[in-house]
Amino acid sequence: MRVMNRFNSIPNESNLTNRKNIRSDGRLGWGQKIATALARQALPLSTEQLIDLLETDFPVAEKSTDRRVYYTTQIFHACKREWICLHYNSRRKGFYCLPEWYDENGNLPDRFYEIMNL
Numbered sequence: 001m002r003v004m005n006r007f008n009s010i011p012n013e014s015n016l017t018n019r020k021n022i023r024s025d026g027r028l029g030w031g032q033k034i035a036t037a038l039a040r041q042a043l044p045l046s047t048e049q050l051i052d053l054l055e056t057d058f059p060v061a062e063k064s065t066d067r068r069v070y071y072t073t074q075i076f077h078a079c080k081r082e083w084i085c086l087h088y089n090s091r092r093k094g095f096y097c098l099p100e101w102y103d104e105n106g107n108l109p110d111r112f113y114e115i116m117n118l
Contacts, residue, residue, distance in 0.1 A: 030074040031083035033058050035098060038084060044095035044112050050075060089116040 028036070037053050038045065045053065051071045060067050075096065078084050084096045087108060095116050101108055 031078040031081050034075060034078040035083045038096060038098050043115050044087065044097045044101075044108075046093065046095055047072065047075065050096055087116070089113070091117075
């Protein structure tokens with residue numbers, strides 16, 4: 001797992017505008033939308049939880065045939081572009097986190113592990 005040391009600031013929505021891949025027309029790209037949704041929740045979310053959150057915050061147009069596949073693709077691309085990170089708990093269940101939540105050693109705070117192991 002890669003540790004993102006360049007994002008060592010406190011996670012809040014103002015930090016999310018300083019990252020790469022921000023759209024030139026001023027609208028939020030999907031990476032920024034997903035990172036903003038995670039920052040608002042301020043805790044790691046599973047794929048299902050993140051998709052449910054995105055469906056309420058950023059609905060997709062009605063013409064999309066399978067919305068959950070669309071959201072999953074956008075989450076994958078946000079992870080690939082390092083907007084978010086995928087972290088596995090002891091039972092190999094994946095949770096998405098912001099890079100700012102990791103310490104300099106690549107560990108999450110204990111309060112996040114308590115949430116992920118429930």
